[in-house]
Amino acid sequence: MPAVIAARGLVKRYGRVEALRNATFEVPEGVVAGLLGPNGSGKTTTIKILLGLLRRDGGEVEVLGLDPWAHEAEVRRRVGALHENPAYPLGERVRSLLSHLARVKGCRGDVDRVLRLTGLSEYAEARVRALSRGYLQRLGLAIALLCEPELLLLDEPTAHLDPGARLEILRLIRTLREELGATVLISSHIIPELQEVCDYAIFIQSGVVVDHGSMEELARRHGVSASYRVEARRPRLVASRLVAEEFVEAVEVLDDYVVVRVKGGAHAQAEALLSRLAAEGLVEGYELRTASLAELYARVVAG
Numbered sequence: 373m374p375a376v377i378a379a380r381g382l383v384k385r386y387g388r389v390e391a392l393r394n395a396t397f398e399v400p401e402g403v404v405a406g407l408l409g410p411n412g413s414g415k416t417t418t419i420k421i422l423l424g425l426l427r428r429d430g431g432e433v434e435v436l437g438l439d440p441w442a443h444e445a446e447v448r449r450r451v452g453a454l455h456e457n458p459a460y461p462l463g464e465r466v467r468s469l470l471s472h473l474a475r476v477k478g479c480r481g482d483v484d485r486v487l488r489l490t491g492l493s494e495y496a497e498a499r500v501r502a503l504s505r506g507y508l509q510r511l512g513l514a515i516a517l518l519c520e521p522e523l524l525l526l527d528e529p530t531a532h533l534d535p536g537a538r539l540e541i542l543r544l545i546r547t548l549r550e551e552l553g554a555t556v557l558i559s560s561h562i563i564p565e566l567q568e569v570c571d572y573a574i575f576i577q578s579g580v581v582v583d584h585g586s587m588e589e590l591a592r593r594h595g596v597s598a599s600y601r602v603e604a605r606r607p608r609l610v611a612s613r614l615v616a617e618e619f620v621e622a623v624e625v626l627d628d629y630v631v632v633r634v635k636g637g638a639h640a641q642a643e644a645l646l647s648r649l650a651a652e653g654l655v656e657g658y659e660l661r662t663a664s665l666a667e668l669y670a671r672v673v674a675g
């Protein structure tokens with residue numbers, strides 16, 4: 373798969389602070405990648421360099437095959453971005469702001485479509501100042517999507533939101549990815565909530581990319597796996613069905629449930645199988661017991 377983003381040995385200094393120290397990673401086409409690290413680890417700096425907003429002090433970077441500093445205009449046109457602390461004109465109405473931005477960016481911009489995709493249609497005529505924080509984030513996403521980007525860079529898209537709104541935004545990102553087929557990079561320091569969204573992760577710590585790869589690669593490399601607690605009326609029968617699967621590592625039968633450990637990255641397969649077993653009436657419910665992204669993060673990014 374071609375890399376949509378390729379960074380090699382990125383260095384960025386702010387005076388004496390070394391925000392990025394030899395950061396190397398790539399993001400393959402079509403994934404939703406998490407850029408994950410604690411506060412101050414260099415996530416926003418990385419995103420700004422990728423957008424051509426900040427000049428790197430060393431290393432190489434390509435975004436859609438272009439050096440973003442040398443080709444800022446083209447990169448900005450082809451890449452949608454949600455910034456860390458966006459400021460929108462408060463007096464503008466949502467629809468007219470989007471139409472205006474499409475003109476400024478020089479793209480056709482299907483305003484109705486992005487309103488619909490981001491769940492903002494009802495607020496099309498509302499003024500920006502009337503939007504709640506969750507809806508402001510939706511507006512940010514709508515702006516990011518406006519010119520049909522090939523790549524979306526979202527800097528902490530769930531920042532400042534309550535748990536309900538965070539979930540809604542993450543669901544929205546999942547839907548968008550399915551509808552748009554764009555590659556997505558999401559930065560966050562809140563790891564477990566990205567479990568469902570990301571299929572690729574870049575772990576950054578003190579300006580160094582400590583590891584990156586698909587969830588499956590990472591899970592294998594670091595030996596993490598997911599385990600499900602499966603409620604079953606006939607646990608032995610369910611266990612025998614599970615154990616036959618290539619992606620199942622271990623099955624343990626307890627009173628009225630089964631604990632099944634699956635290989636890293638096999639969540640989707642496991643859940644598809646568990647849903648089939650549920651449809652057959654064999655499984656009453658299941659629960660993911662180990663969020664492997666959090667487990668991975670704990671292993672890869674030392675406390």
Ligand SMILES: Nc1ncnc2c1ncn2[C@@H]1O[C@H](COP(=O)(O)OP(=O)(O)OP(=O)(O)O)[C@@H](O)[C@H]1O
Pocket residue numbers: 386387389390391409410411412413414415416417418561
């Ligand atoms: N304009 C600046 N001037 C000086 N230092 C800066 C500047 N911007 C960032 N830094 C420093 O660079 C480092 C990386 O900052 P950055 O904002 O990229 O981190 P981050 O991972 O996005 O953090 P957060 O999770 O808090 O958003 C930090 O030590 C920060 O204090």
Ligand SMILES: [Mg+2]
Pocket residue numbers: 415416417456527
């Ligand atoms: Mg940041």
